[in-house]
Amino acid sequence: MSEKIPGEDQLPTPGQVLPLAPEPQSAQGVEPGQASGTKPADEVPPPPAANRVMREILSSNWLMTLLAIVLALVVASILIVVTDENVQKAAGYFFARPADTFQAIGRSIGGAYYSLFQGAVYNFARPGFVNGIKPLTETLAFAAPLIAAGLGVAVAFRVGLFNIGGRGQILIAAAVAGWISWSFPLPPFIHMLVAVVGALIGGAVWGGLVGFIKARTGAHEVILTIMLNYVALYLIQFLLKTPGALQAPGTSNPKTPPTDPSAVMPTLSDLLTLLNGGTQVGSFRLNVGFILVILATMFVAWLLNRSSTGFRFRAVGENPHAARVAGIDVKWVFVLAMIISGALVGLAGSIQVLGTNTSGFGDGIDAGIGFDAITVALLGRSRPWGVFFSGILFGALKAGGYSIQAGEGIPIDIVVVVQSVIVLFIAAPPLVRAVFRLPAPGSKPKARRPRLTAEVTR
Amino acid sequence: MKLELQGITKRFGSLVANDHIDLVVEPGEIHCLLGENGAGKSTLMNVLYGLYQADEGSILLDDAVQHFSGPGDAMAAGIGMVHQHFMLIPVFTVAENVMLGHEQTRAGGLLDLAAARAKVREISARFGFDVDPDARIEDLPVGVQQRVEIIKALSRDAKVLVFDEPTAVLTPQETDELMAIMRQLKQSGTAIVFITHKLREVREVADRITVVRLGKVVGEASPTASNSELAAMMVGRSVSLTVEKTPADPGEAALVVRDLSVIDPQNQYVVSHVDFEVRRGEILAIAGVQGNGQTELTEALLGLQPRTEGSVTLDGVEIAGLAPRRILDAGVGFVPEDRGEDGLVGEFTISENLMLDRSNGAPFVRGGAVQKAVLDAFAEEKVREFDIRAQGIGTAVGRLSGGNQQKVVLARELSRELRLFVAAQPTRGVDVGSIEFIHKRIVATRDQGVPIIVVSTELDEVVALADRIAVMYRGGIVGIVPADTPRDVLGLMMAGESPESAGAAVAPAVTTTGAAQ
Numbered sequence: 025m026s027e028k029i030p031g032e033d034q035l036p037t038p039g040q041v042l043p044l045a046p047e048p049q050s051a052q053g054v055e056p057g058q059a060s061g062t063k064p065a066d067e068v069p070p071p072p073a074a075n076r077v078m079r080e081i082l083s084s085n086w087l088m089t090l091l092a093i094v095l096a097l098v099v100a101s102i103l104i105v106v107t108d109e110n111v112q113k114a115a116g117y118f119f120a121r122p123a124d125t126f127q128a129i130g131r132s133i134g135g136a137y138y139s140l141f142q143g144a145v146y147n148f149a150r151p152g153f154v155n156g157i158k159p160l161t162e163t164l165a166f167a168a169p170l171i172a173a174g175l176g177v178a179v180a181f182r183v184g185l186f187n188i189g190g191r192g193q194i195l196i197a198a199a200v201a202g203w204i205s206w207s208f209p210l211p212p213f214i215h216m217l218v219a220v221v222g223a224l225i226g227g228a229v230w231g232g233l234v235g236f237i238k239a240r241t242g243a244h245e246v247i248l249t250i251m252l253n254y255v256a257l258y259l260i261q262f263l264l265k266t267p268g269a270l271q272a273p274g275t276s277n278p279k280t281p282p283t284d285p286s287a288v289m290p291t292l293s294d295l296l297t298l299l300n301g302g303t304q305v306g307s308f309r310l311n312v313g314f315i316l317v318i319l320a321t322m323f324v325a326w327l328l329n330r331s332s333t334g335f336r337f338r339a340v341g342e343n344p345h346a347a348r349v350a351g352i353d354v355k356w357v358f359v360l361a362m363i364i365s366g367a368l369v370g371l372a373g374s375i376q377v378l379g380t381n382t383s384g385f386g387d388g389i390d391a392g393i394g395f396d397a398i399t400v401a402l403l404g405r406s407r408p409w410g411v412f413f414s415g416i417l418f419g420a421l422k423a424g425g426y427s428i429q430a431g432e433g434i435p436i437d438i439v440v441v442v443q444s445v446i447v448l449f450i451a452a453p454p455l456v457r458a459v460f461r462l463p464a465p466g467s468k469p470k471a472r473r474p475r476l477t478a479e480v481t482r
Numbered sequence: 483m484k485l486e487l488q489g490i491t492k493r494f495g496s497l498v499a500n501d502h503i504d505l506v507v508e509p510g511e512i513h514c515l516l517g518e519n520g521a522g523k524s525t526l527m528n529v530l531y532g533l534y535q536a537d538e539g540s541i542l543l544d545d546a547v548q549h550f551s552g553p554g555d556a557m558a559a560g561i562g563m564v565h566q567h568f569m570l571i572p573v574f575t576v577a578e579n580v581m582l583g584h585e586q587t588r589a590g591g592l593l594d595l596a597a598a599r600a601k602v603r604e605i606s607a608r609f610g611f612d613v614d615p616d617a618r619i620e621d622l623p624v625g626v627q628q629r630v631e632i633i634k635a636l637s638r639d640a641k642v643l644v645f646d647e648p649t650a651v652l653t654p655q656e657t658d659e660l661m662a663i664m665r666q667l668k669q670s671g672t673a674i675v676f677i678t679h680k681l682r683e684v685r686e687v688a689d690r691i692t693v694v695r696l697g698k699v700v701g702e703a704s705p706t707a708s709n710s711e712l713a714a715m716m717v718g719r720s721v722s723l724t725v726e727k728t729p730a731d732p733g734e735a736a737l738v739v740r741d742l743s744v745i746d747p748q749n750q751y752v753v754s755h756v757d758f759e760v761r762r763g764e765i766l767a768i769a770g771v772q773g774n775g776q777t778e779l780t781e782a783l784l785g786l787q788p789r790t791e792g793s794v795t796l797d798g799v800e801i802a803g804l805a806p807r808r809i810l811d812a813g814v815g816f817v818p819e820d821r822g823e824d825g826l827v828g829e830f831t832i833s834e835n836l837m838l839d840r841s842n843g844a845p846f847v848r849g850g851a852v853q854k855a856v857l858d859a860f861a862e863e864k865v866r867e868f869d870i871r872a873q874g875i876g877t878a879v880g881r882l883s884g885g886n887q888q889k890v891v892l893a894r895e896l897s898r899e900l901r902l903f904v905a906a907q908p909t910r911g912v913d914v915g916s917i918e919f920i921h922k923r924i925v926a927t928r929d930q931g932v933p934i935i936v937v938s939t940e941l942d943e944v945v946a947l948a949d950r951i952a953v954m955y956r957g958g959i960v961g962i963v964p965a966d967t968p969r970d971v972l973g974l975m976m977a978g979e980s981p982e983s984a985g986a987a988v989a990p991a992v993t994t995t996g997a998a999q
Contacts, residue, residue, distance in 0.1 A: 349816065
């Protein structure tokens with residue numbers, strides 16, 4: 025036998041009560057009913073049910089991801105159609121002239137997706153390539169922090185940890201990057217690099233704290249990260265109101281001074297202008313942060329797939345018990361993974377402060393990226409390049425969302441709905457499978473219920 | 483009631499789990515279904531119990547064709563099942579568990595517990611079970627819990643009883659009692675299907691034996707057939723059931739355990755004050771019923787238990803209290819009891835699992851990166867050496883059979899330079915063919931001069947491998963006895979009797995020399 029017979033010896037018995045771990049002659053001191061060999065609570069916790077759910081999400085294949093996106097776009101189309109005034113009007117006299125309704129529906133959907141494309145990829149309405157391609161650079165600019173934070177969440181996912189603390193980590197990282205930018209006069213570019221490194225450390229500390237507390241006390245990282253989000257938020261709010269801390273001098277607004285120009289990430293326009301001999305080329309917001317993000321993706325890919333550290337990360341993520349027995353220090357892996365995760369999220373914070381928003385920031389600098397990153401990581405199945413491309417997709421939806429609203433009057437919220445529905449479908453592979461009538465992976469062909477049984481011949 | 487299965491076929495995808503299986507069980511007959519893990523026994527019984535629908539074939543009870551769409555139908559038709567893992571709710575009483583699923587109510591929807599109690603008493607009296615209807619399940623020993631399962635089935639007027647590997651969790655004495663119960667049930671006209679892979683039990687109790695291999699009935703055997711005949715039918719080739727080994731040539735004591743205790747999170751001793759030593763080139767087998775502290779003892783040796791007391795020295799160096807990494811580095815090889823949980827990462831490939839406990843340096847890691855080429859060459863070699871049957875080294879370990887999974891664990895642990903080898907339940911859930919191989923490797927390792935601890939709940943395995951046998955009961959070692967100690971003495975020791983009194987109870991002449999360490 026080289027393959028296990030599915031179901032043999034492991035069949036869950038539906039309708040039965042829970043299988044009781046066999047516990048003979050309860051050994052001295054062992055609580056009856058408690059399976060022997062149960063791990064002490066303060067050691068490696070048993071993988072929570074959430075891990076299984078997560079693993080299922082992560083193991084769904086590319087096809088499922090694609091189909092989930094398609095389904096989400098279909099759902100979005102329906103929403104666009106039913107909220108479109110022209111369609112509603114035409115539907116009022118549907119039975120008199122049904123063609124009108126269909127025309128309106130077509131125009132509505134077509135218009136929406138065309139302006140999405142115009143806003144996210146290429147705008148044919150603008151003259152010249154430089155102007156036409158601007159939407160694509162906008163997409164990438166929006167994508168950069170999403171990818172960075174998504175990578176952070178993904179690294180934690182692969183170790184079996186839910187890092188919900190993106191918001192706090194971004195806030196702390198942003199504060200550190202900003203503070204470095206206006207506190208230390210350094211030469212351009214180097215100033216930026218130092219600020220980025222500072223942000224990475226800030227995020228790493230805020231993330232590593234979670235890993236440390238978890239390893240030390242066994243507290244659940246979801247609770248820790250959520251609570252540390254609040255701690256970071258109110259800490260930043262406090263600092264923003266404290267003169268001499270983050271507050272811009274001479275104001276009473278809870279807002280920082282602008283980022284020092286020498287620490288600002290050079291944009292694509294800056295580079296092209298330099299190459300062009302000083303003549304301004306375009307007005308691209310896309311900046312050096314995107315290159316850092318590409319480097320970060322390459323680093324995470326190496327880390328997870330090639331390095332021994334990543335090997336241990338994955339081992340702990342898949343089966344912490346076996347990892348512990350194999351001599352892997354599971355607690356240290358938790359700490360290290362949260363440090364790396366926090367640093368990557370911190371990179372997103374640095375891009376926000378040094379690239380996206382350089383005119384001084386308030387407590388909303390995270391812009392929801394910390395939470396969107398979870399979605400990005402899920403959509404990318406926590407694979408580095410998967411996260412990279414799902415980040416770009418989300419960047420496109422963000423960039424295109426504004427143009428849909430401006431061009432077609434469709435609320436930008438529809439984009440949020442699309443994002444949410446994508447994740448919803450990815451989280452529910454059976455649903456997608458049901459819609460597209462795909463067989464479940466490793467499933468057995470449905471046995472036809474024998475209605476008639478052969479005559480008994482005897 | 484006569485049970486008849488005709489041409490039952492059950493496919494899972496391209497895999498045929500049951501291929502036209504015919505089986506007739508007469509009332510008042512114990513029919514043994516013998517086969518290896520994965521042979522299709524459980525699938526067949528799940529078809530019978532209505533958990534699976536057969537693709538072909540029919541189930542007949544007293545010559546009437548039955549259609550079961552779920553266990554409820556099967557139970558209503560008079561089929562009862564005693565599962566290997568009990569389906570009881572620990573915090574419920576016996577009566578509550580027995581009525582669960584077909585609760586009788588009185589006016590106002592109140593549970594009629596009195597009726598359930600009466601039923602338990604009535605069945606207990608009929609078969610001489612000593613079961614208190616008001617005892618909570620979690621307070622009962624396993625053997626009694628199993629009787630509750632039987633009562634549960636009988637309370638629904640089961641005329642056909644299926645026992646699925648019922649002896650896995652029992653002491654030899656409890657097993658004997660179960661056999662007696664089965665005979666009693668048989669006398670009262672119940673048809674019994676007894677699923678097992680333990681040859682001794684089969685020969686003791688069965689009226690007829692049907693052997694299943696790879697989803698097919700390969701033949702009937704008579705209960706008078708010898709062990710090796712039955713094993714050969716099960717495996718499809720002749721297997722040697724005895725492990726060929728020369729007498730041990732033990733050197734000096736390598737592992738010395740002094741006054742070792744393990745304390746669990748509930749602040750109780752699960753291993754208490756254990757003393758023993760293992761010499762180079764000998765196998766110390768630790769026998770005992772599951773759950774008497776063996777698991778915790780092995781984990782303590784590996785540094786996996788957070789709270790221990792006492793001392794463990796390996797070659798004179800104290801290893802108690804060290805981190806698992808340090809203990810592994812000290813040359814300890816470990817086959818954990820639950821390989822799926824503690825030994826392997828199911829989603830990892832064979833090669834990744836082969837480096838699982840060596841991710842910290844040469845030869846597989848250089849400059850922080852995994853040396854894929856080195857690892858793959860190593861994996862290819864080990865797959866050949868240990869005869870791991872898989873599509874390739876890139877196959878996820880979770881897709882392998884139990885025997886092949888265990889070979890992966892063994893290959894990993896035995897390919898290091900060892901100074902101590904601890905194997906817990908090395909052949910649990912492993913097919914007979916692989917058992918032979920695993921035993922040979924363990925003995926070969928012993929012959930290289932490595933001290934070995936084998937923990938097993940199967941007496942056959944203990945007796946086959948051991949040079950000395952330590953019996954554990956309730957966290958303590960009852961005694962350490964020579965390998966040729968009679969089984970019934972070992973059985974009594976597993977129930978807590980000291981070797982002296984156990985020996986006296988069985989045969990006054992039994993020597994227990996060398997028992998006391």
